[in-house]
Amino acid sequence: MLQIKTPEIYISEPGAIKLLGSLVKPYGKRTLIIWSKTARKVTEDDVIESLGVERIHYMEYQFEGYPTLQKAEEIAALARENDIEILIAVGGGRVIDTVKAAGDLSSLPVASVPTIAATCAAWAALSVLYTDEGNFNHFRHNKQSPKLIVADTNILAKAPVRYLRAGVVDTIAKWYETAVHQGNSFSYLNSVNSAKLAFDFLVKDAAKVIDASIDKSIDEKTVKTVDAILFLAGNVGSYVGDKAFSGFAHPFYHSSRIIKETRNTLHGELVAFGLIMQAILEKKPQDQIEGIVRKFQELKVAFTLEEIGISEQAEAKLQIISDRIHEVFPDLLLLEGNSDEKAIVNAAFEADAYVKSVRREGEEIYG
Structure with missing residues (x-):
């Protein structure tokens, strides 16, 4: 059996965060924003303004620590108690993985707003959950990916360059890891070809993009690098067959x-x-x-x-x-x-x- 788990809307461009309110509105007028302290600092003005323009009521939850099932259950309960219609995850993989699990538990759609491009967590239906101490606990295979991904390349390129480097090598890994296997199923062929497309681009251009990001310079290749990390790497795991590669x-x-x-x-x-x-x-x-x-x-x-x-x-x-x-x-x-x-x-x-x-x-x- 082949399951397809992909977002409905993916936007990656400078200033994308200003569109958040208009993108969230079709899913509901009551939202819960889950963000880390650092993520809030770099996005708060744009997030609140974009929601305000669309007259979307919001609550906030400050995320700290590791992504745990307990935190996901807490967010899901808070959402149910307050008639929340959509969850907004703002931050890195820890925040987004937790909120995806909370969305799965509460049967609510999720909008992911990544503030670092260190993994494909903003896209993937999978949540990687940990203990409170930071030890890996288990994978949660959520029923769906986030409905929306709003990747503002202004924000992502200005994050500490260490995260971009980590995101590049994590995406390169998708090719090395899928290429270990040999298969002829469509799910495998889709995964390995998406991985190869990202690999070829990043091996050729990622070093230059990383150097440019140190100077906070953003161009077409910056956007493509973000797309490789979020979209292409996320796509590798979107078509889930009977066997994982x-x-x-x-x-x-x-x-x-x-x-x-x-x-x-x-x-x-x-x-x-x-x-x-x-x-x-x-x-x-x-x-x-x-x-x-x-x-x-x-x-x-x-x-x-x-x-x-x-x-x-x-x-x-x-x-x-x-x-x-x-x-x-x-x-x-x-x-x-x-x-x-x-x-x-x-x-x-x-x-x-x-x-x-x-x-x-x-x-x-x-x-």
């Missing part, structure tokens, strides 16, 4: 959160390290692995174990992550060809060594 990098990310020291590392940053590990587990030739590391180094997303939060007692911590991967993701294709119980641990140390080697190479070339 995943490589190693995202399972590594989710499982790594069991180690509290990794929780200051962004989603895309852990995914980047996981992609190098994936290449090692795939037994790719050394030159191909080094090529991946050099590309990540160019994007400034090539990290060592220490930089992702795994330094002291590294082997023991990596073994915990390895055990978690085997427990939560037992059907991973790459596990079949790496039955040695130390395969994942060894791949992590090899990935660390590759990053350090490429950096030394760069220091020798550029002095």
